[in-house]
Amino acid sequence: MTINERKQALRKQVAALKRAHSPEVLAERSREALRRLEATALFQAAGCVALYHALPGEVQTADYLTRWYGRKQLLLPVVQGDDLILRPYAGPESLRQGAYDIWEPALSDASDDSAKPDLIVVPGIAFDRQLNRLGRGRGYYDRLLSDLSLPCVGLAFAFQLFDSVPVDAHDRRMTAVVTDEEVVE
Numbered sequence: 001m002t003i004n005e006r007k008q009a010l011r012k013q014v015a016a017l018k019r020a021h022s023p024e025v026l027a028e029r030s031r032e033a034l035r036r037l038e039a040t041a042l043f044q045a046a047g048c049v050a051l052y053h054a055l056p057g058e059v060q061t062a063d064y065l066t067r068w069y070g071r072k073q074l075l076l077p078v079v080q081g082d083d084l085i086l087r088p089y090a091g092p093e094s095l096r097q098g099a100y101d102i103w104e105p106a107l108s109d110a111s112d113d114s115a116k117p118d119l120i121v122v123p124g125i126a127f128d129r130q131l132n133r134l135g136r137g138r139g140y141y142d143r144l145l146s147d148l149s150l151p152c153v154g155l156a157f158a159f160q161l162f163d164s165v166p167v168d169a170h171d172r173r174m175t176a177v178v179t180d181e182e183v184v185e
Contacts, residue, residue, distance in 0.1 A: 006166040007134060011125050017159045018057045029157050030060040032180040037121065040183060042151050042176060046118035048073040050086050053095065053103040058123045059155045059180075062103075065089060073115055077144065078104045084144040088115055120145070120152050122174075127154045128165045129184055131174040142170055151175040158182070 001009070018026070037043050049072050054060045068074060074089035079099035087105040089095075098104040122141050126134040133154050135141050145152060154174040158181040177184040 003166045003168060007137065010134060010162075010165060011137070014125050014160055015057075018157075021157075021159075026057070026157070027060060029180040030054075031063075033059045033155060033157065033178055034061070034064045036180070036183055037153065037155060037178045040153070040176065040178065042119055042153060046072065046151075048075065048115050048117045048119075050075040050077070050117040050120040051089075052077060052121065052123055054123065055100070055102060059157065061155075062092075066092060075115060075117055076105055077140075078107060079140065080107070082140075082143070084140045086115075086117065086144075117148075117150060120148060120150060121155050122152060124154050124156055124160070126160050126162055126165045127156055127174065127177040127184075128162050130164065131177060131184065132165050132167045132171060133174055134165045134167070134171075139170075142172060145172040146170070153178055155179075 051061055051065065051074055053062060053065065053076055065074060069089060069091055075086040076089050077084040078087050089105060094105055095103040096106045124133040124135055152172065152174045154177040156177065156179050158179040161177060161179055
């Protein structure tokens with residue numbers, strides 16, 4: 001089996017695991033994963049955090065965006081062509097549905113986009129104990145992370161953490177992986 005076939009098989013396996021959990025269970029697991037993230041030294045030390053607005057089946061971040069807004073400077077990714085750019089989060093009313101129906105800051109906002117994150121928190125399909133990440137396969141986060149030299153934390157449910165995941169040379173390792181059950185560093 002090729003590495004791409006192994007990646008596709010793992011994506012299907014994780015999709016089935018997500019479907020096995022009710023939205024209510026995933027919401028509670030999301031809250032626990034975010035509580036664990038808040039408790040990390042990386043998060044506590046960061047003045048500016050790049051986060052994401054979750055797709056269905058990802059650790060849900062919307063409530064915590066509201067919670068952290070005003071306490072930390074928050075950045076969210078915006079899909080621009082084949083790349084992600086980070087834009088300031090200015091509250092839920094400043095969001096619009098962008099590519100792939102992801103809620104993101106409107107590019108037309110006159111907000112200051114010169115902020116540089118101290119920490120980036122990223123979703124993924126799967127992570128492993130060596131801090132590798134398997135994404136959706138489009139390479140958006142791989143390209144974004146290749147341009148950034150800062151701590152990266154993968155945020156996931158415990159059932160998305162494996163002993164190993166297939167990786168390519170361009171895949172960036174995380175600094176830590178936070179789940180609803182543990183923090184792997």
